[in-house]
Each structure stands twice: as structure tokens, then as C-alpha cells.
Amino acid sequence: MKRLVILGAGTAGTMVANKLRRRLPREWSITVVDRDDMHLYQPGLLLLPFGGYEPHDLLKPRDRFLRDGVDLVLAEIDRVDPEAGRVALTDGRSLGYDELIIATGTAPRPDQTPGMAEGEWRRSIFDFFTLDGAVALRDRLASWEGGRLVVHVAEMPIKCPVAPLEFAFLADAFFEERGMREKVELVYVTPLEGPFTKPVASAHLGSMFESRDIAMEPDFYVEHIDPVTRTLVSMDEREVPFDLLVTVPVNMGADFVARSGLGDELNYVPVDKHTLQSRAHPNIFALGDASDIPASKAGSVAHFAAEGFVANFLDHVHGRPMTHRFDGHANCFVESGHGKGLLIDFNYDTEPLPGVYPYPWVGPLSLLKETRANHLGKLAFRHLYWNVLLRGRPMPVPSHMSMAGKEPVGARR
Ligand SMILES: Cc1cc2nc3c(=O)[nH]c(=O)nc-3n(C[C@H](O)[C@H](O)[C@H](O)COP(=O)(O)OP(=O)(O)OC[C@H]3O[C@@H](n4cnc5c(N)ncnc54)[C@H](O)[C@@H]3O)c2cc1C
Structure with missing residues (x-):
């Protein structure tokens, strides 16, 4: 055996x-x-x-x-x-x-940032990458009366790198729908130089931040958190104060x-x-x-x-050479609030581009564009996950990234 x-x-x-x-x-x-x-x-x-x-x-x-x-x-x-x-x-x-x-x-490790997992953890500092954290944050948001909400990424790589962006967009929509958006200052703090690692998507997501009045603090490498003054302090000694911090801690294997x-x-x-x-x-x-x-x-x-x-x-x-080469194909829905979302599709060599997915001309999903269909796609994915994906059944989309349906940069007028 x-x-x-x-x-x-x-x-x-x-x-x-x-x-x-x-x-x-x-x-x-x-x-x-x-x-x-x-x-x-x-x-x-x-x-x-x-x-x-x-x-x-x-x-x-x-x-x-x-x-x-x-x-x-x-x-x-x-x-x-x-x-x-x-x-x-x-x-x-x-x-x-x-x-x-x-x-x-990989798992979030709040213990890796001094001051994060101490007295303010789950009081004014929350994560949503764990079930306990997401539940505690839900309970805090339900009664929060406003102030400075900082969404923070400690270090890359993290799992689902678009999740903190989505959190910021959803928070904007959540407070607007509750009639309290003007009571909330939203700030996004990241070690990256923009919202995302790849330039075309980063520019697109950056303009979504501006239109939602979400401020951005890029190139921010957290050195420690001061739980007494509720401040994020960077390695280059910048300070970002918060009333409520939603952080994605360092992720580790x-x-x-x-x-x-x-x-x-x-x-x-x-x-x-x-x-x-x-x-x-x-x-x-x-x-x-x-x-x-x-x-x-x-x-x-x-x-x-x-x-x-x-x-x-x-x-x-069976002692034969391995001939299949994984190309790094990823795709992620990006919730943008108010029942809409984007979709990005990319691999090791090709950054997320505009266009349609998975089928050229027909889509029905749009790439790098906010649509209702993308939001519904994200919701439907949960059923595919339990019933098709986890069970190892084939999905009706190719494993390798395809350029069909994509518009190369500069092709748009
Ligand atoms: C908030 C959030 C949103 C996300 N959204 C998306 C999305 O929209 N699309 C997407 O594609 N991905 C998304 N992801 C990422 C996705 O969930 C993960 O990338 C995926 O689950 C990785 O699968 P995995 O099998 O590598 O790890 P996991 O699914 O995390 O499984 C690892 C398993 O290892 C077990 N384990 C670890 N250490 C030990 C140990 N020492 N002993 C015994 N067992 C151990 C754990 O219990 C766990 O069951 C999201 C993640 C988060 C946190």
C-alpha cells in the first residue's frame, strides 16, 4: 500500500x-x-x-x-x-x-505587531479574517456612533488581497445606508504604493476611493500600535490615529x-x-x-x-515527467457596495485588464467594472464552493487564464 x-x-x-x-x-x-x-x-x-x-x-x-x-x-x-x-x-x-x-x-498573526493584540484587541482593534473577529466586529459596528475608521493592512502577502479594499467600500455603503456617512472619516492604510499590487487595477480602485471620499495612506509599514493613544506608528515614524481600527494582521503559514x-x-x-x-x-x-x-x-x-x-x-x-505548468491564474470578485461589484482576472504575467469573463463577447461578467451581475456572481459562488469546487467536480471555466474577452491596455478609446 x-x-x-x-x-x-x-x-x-x-x-x-x-x-x-x-x-x-x-x-x-x-x-x-x-x-x-x-x-x-x-x-x-x-x-x-x-x-x-x-x-x-x-x-x-x-x-x-x-x-x-x-x-x-x-x-x-x-x-x-x-x-x-x-x-x-x-x-x-x-x-x-x-x-x-x-x-x-495561512492565518492572521496579530502577535507579530507590537501593541496589536493587547488591551484594545476586540475593543477598538478588530480583524475580520477569523470567525470570532468578524462576529466581534459585527457587534461593534452595530452600535458604533462614528469617528475615524481606519482599514489597515499590516504586511503583504495576505490571503484575498482585495478583501480589505472591499471592506472599505462596504463600510462606506453601510454607513451611508444607515444615514451616518458624514459622521465617519474613512482612511485606508497600506504598505503598498496604491490600493493593489498591479497598476491598471490599482489606478481604477484608487479612483473609486476618491469618489467615495476614502483617504489613503500608502507605503505605510506599521512598526507598532500605541493602544493608549490609539495610533498606528510606521517604521518611518508617521502616525495614523483611529477611533476604530479594522486591521488585516501579518499573515503567516x-x-x-x-x-x-x-x-x-x-x-x-x-x-x-x-x-x-x-x-x-x-x-x-x-x-x-x-x-x-x-x-x-x-x-x-x-x-x-x-x-x-x-x-x-x-x-x-508513475515516474513520468510532470508536463503541466500552472500559470498563476487568479480571479477575484471585488464587492464595491450598494449591491455591485467588480471582477478581476489575472496570472503571473498578465495584470487585471478590462473586458468580459468568462466568454468573449457574451461575458456575462464584466472585468474591472462595477456591475450588479458581478455582485450576484459573488453571492452565487458560495453555492458553487460547497457543491462543486470542494467536491472536486469540474467547473465550466478554463484553468489557464485566457486573453479572450480582455482588452489590452491602450486598446480602449
Ligand atoms: C475575509 C476573506 C475573504 C476571502 N475572499 C475570497 C474570495 O472572494 N475569493 C477567493 O478565491 N478567496 C478568498 N479568500 C481566500 C480563501 O479563503 C483562501 O485563499 C483559501 O481558503 C485557501 O485555501 P487553503 O486550503 O490553502 O487554506 P485554508 O482553506 O485556510 O485551509 C487550511 C487548513 O489547514 C488547517 N491547519 C492549519 N494548521 C494546522 C495544524 N497545525 N494542524 C492541523 N490543521 C491545521 C486549518 O484548520 C484549515 O482547515 C478569502 C479569505 C478571507 C479571510
Whole structure:
């Protein structure tokens, strides 16, 4: 019997376990390890603070999504011993493997910024990247009477890099709909030089900030937070005061990755960006947010990477060369408030461009343009996630990014 162990039963781990169970011969056992049995639909955390979802809308038991023939082990992972081919769990058990897939994602780490996780945490400082954080923020927003609301990104990369932008747009709409927008000063603080990493989208999103009267503080690397004066202080000694801070803390891969000597300085696993194979160990792969590939950390990336990965993995275990090359394809809906949204579609080499998606001429979704259809697409995605994507079923869109339907920069009159 050959043993495949997958660490993490989140988006990437679940999807790939299901796809591989269909295609790997039965002589292979597949074991997936996660610390708990509840799968969280993380994109819903954006809408929860504004009353869009309740926690029970976003949680379902993990085992319901794993095919027969995939074993789920519930335990905290302690470390991997790549030389021995074993994974130690904190409860004393250990699992041997022939092939290992690390899919333990990335998580917010407020402890990495001095002053963040201290007295004001969940009083005037909130995050929305965790379920607890999103619920606490919802409760605070419900009774908040206004003041200076700062939306903050501590450091890149973060998962879903558009989520804090969306939060700022939704906050603007939320306070306007409650008739209190003039009581709220909205400020967006980022270590980037603009709202987004890529120039065309960054210019477009920047003009959306201006039209909504959201001020921007770019190139801001937080050094510490002063919880007494409620001030963000940057490495170059700039200060941004706040009444309410909604922060995306430093995001990091799992600590066991570092303990196992498998990670970079943020605990991400260095891999070949086209095959997702560890650069140090040929029988280890990293999928989803856990790897160091220079793509967005997003569920869509995990999904687009999965098709080629499965084909490569089958070749790999049969001793054939891996011929599929992941292109870094990502797409993200960007909620912009008042029932509208944008969509961006890009890869390692091509930045988000205007146009239509997924089909040339017909769309029906528009790229880099605020439409109702994009907002409805984002809402509908939750059902696709639970029923198609996680179960490893094929989606009706190509895995590789296509230029069909896109307008290259300068093509517009
Ligand atoms: C607010 C928000 C909005 C988002 N919106 C979007 C969106 O609109 N579109 C999009 O594509 N993506 C979005 N994302 C990102 C998306 O959710 C992630 O990129 C995706 O879930 C990554 O999948 P993953 O499998 O790599 O990690 P995860 O799904 O996070 O799974 C990792 C798993 O590993 C487990 N684990 C970690 N460490 C250990 C350990 N030591 N022991 C045992 N188990 C462990 C965890 O319990 C978890 O189940 C959003 C994320 C957030 C936070």
C-alpha cells in the first residue's frame, strides 16, 4: 500500500483529496489531517460584519465533503520529518507517508505587531479574517456612533488581497445606508504604493476611493500600535490615529512548517511555481496559501492550480515527467457596495485588464467594472464552493487564464 498524506482539509486539501481519490489507483491510501471538523467558508467573513451572513451560513462539517476512501484524522500537526517520511501529531500519533501535500494555508498573526493584540484587541482593534473577529466586529459596528475608521493592512502577502479594499467600500455603503456617512472619516492604510499590487487595477480602485471620499495612506509599514493613544506608528515614524481600527494582521503559514525546517521567513513552503513541488524534497508538494508562489493567496488560485497539479501528480507517482505548468491564474470578485461589484482576472504575467469573463463577447461578467451581475456572481459562488469546487467536480471555466474577452491596455478609446 502506498500512502498519500494531505495536511489541511481547507479549500485546497479537500478539493485535491477528492480529485485524487477519483484518479489514483486503490493501492494508494489518502489521509487528510486537520485540527477540527468544521470547514469555514472564508469569503463569507467579509459580509458577516455588515449583517450579510450569520456564522451558521459559513460553517459545515468537513467530513461531509470528503469522498469515500479518504480518511480524515482530526489532530493538530506538530512537525514533519522529511527524512523519515513521517508526520508527528501533537496527540502523540504519527503518520508515515510516501507522498506529502502541505495545504495548511495561512492565518492572521496579530502577535507579530507590537501593541496589536493587547488591551484594545476586540475593543477598538478588530480583524475580520477569523470567525470570532468578524462576529466581534459585527457587534461593534452595530452600535458604533462614528469617528475615524481606519482599514489597515499590516504586511503583504495576505490571503484575498482585495478583501480589505472591499471592506472599505462596504463600510462606506453601510454607513451611508444607515444615514451616518458624514459622521465617519474613512482612511485606508497600506504598505503598498496604491490600493493593489498591479497598476491598471490599482489606478481604477484608487479612483473609486476618491469618489467615495476614502483617504489613503500608502507605503505605510506599521512598526507598532500605541493602544493608549490609539495610533498606528510606521517604521518611518508617521502616525495614523483611529477611533476604530479594522486591521488585516501579518499573515503567516503554519508554525509546524517552520519547526520542520520546510518554510521561508513567513512559514511558506518554497516550491516550483509551475509544478508546486517542494524545491528541497521531491515527494512534498504545497498547495493553496501554504506555498510561496508569487500568485494571490486565494481559493480561486487553489482551484485553478488543482487541475494541472492532479495530472502532474499522477505522472510523478508513475515516474513520468510532470508536463503541466500552472500559470498563476487568479480571479477575484471585488464587492464595491450598494449591491455591485467588480471582477478581476489575472496570472503571473498578465495584470487585471478590462473586458468580459468568462466568454468573449457574451461575458456575462464584466472585468474591472462595477456591475450588479458581478455582485450576484459573488453571492452565487458560495453555492458553487460547497457543491462543486470542494467536491472536486469540474467547473465550466478554463484553468489557464485566457486573453479572450480582455482588452489590452491602450486598446480602449
Ligand atoms: C475575509 C476573506 C475573504 C476571502 N475572499 C475570497 C474570495 O472572494 N475569493 C477567493 O478565491 N478567496 C478568498 N479568500 C481566500 C480563501 O479563503 C483562501 O485563499 C483559501 O481558503 C485557501 O485555501 P487553503 O486550503 O490553502 O487554506 P485554508 O482553506 O485556510 O485551509 C487550511 C487548513 O489547514 C488547517 N491547519 C492549519 N494548521 C494546522 C495544524 N497545525 N494542524 C492541523 N490543521 C491545521 C486549518 O484548520 C484549515 O482547515 C478569502 C479569505 C478571507 C479571510
